Amino acid sequence: MLALTVSLQVRPGHRDQFLAAITKNAQASFTDEPGCQYFDVTVDTADDHHFLFYELYTDQAALDAHRAASHFAEWREAAEQHVVPGSQKNTITELLLHHV
Template identity: 40%
Template sequence: MYAVTVTFTLHPGTRAEFLPLMTENARLSLENEPGCLQFDVCCNDAADEVFLYEVYDSAEAFDAHLQSPHFKSFDAAVADMIAAKTVHTYAEVIQ
């Protein structure tokens, strides 16, 4: 299991345009990427922050996600809406 968290800080006034693009990216990831197990899009009361929680089979499945046409299209469409983006990745600890 490979977990990814992403926190977007959006430019003011862009959340209404950003969220439909983000949720479509999440939907397509779940539908078209066999290694994508979970893709949650979350918001808090701050209008400029969006948080993602994604789970993949492996780091390779996440890399495939980043190369997918729908992700590349999404990434290009929202680039000017993003003030900051923080990505963290976590591999499962197997004991």
């Protein structure tokens, strides 16, 4: 399994629009993509404009399918408007241990 962690900063005054866009993307990812095992969106308790996403995909093909989905393209357009340029950092790791 591949885990994707995304860290980003939202532009001031864009939080509500950002939340609407990421909610739509996360829900579509989880419900429409069989290879998406989970898609969690979290916010930093010290900075309500700093977000972290924790996503889990069955394999590279599932992550590639996610990035090719139409809802992901919509998300990228929204991110261009709402995310501070240069603030997004994506880290792809191999899941070794997961507690349920």
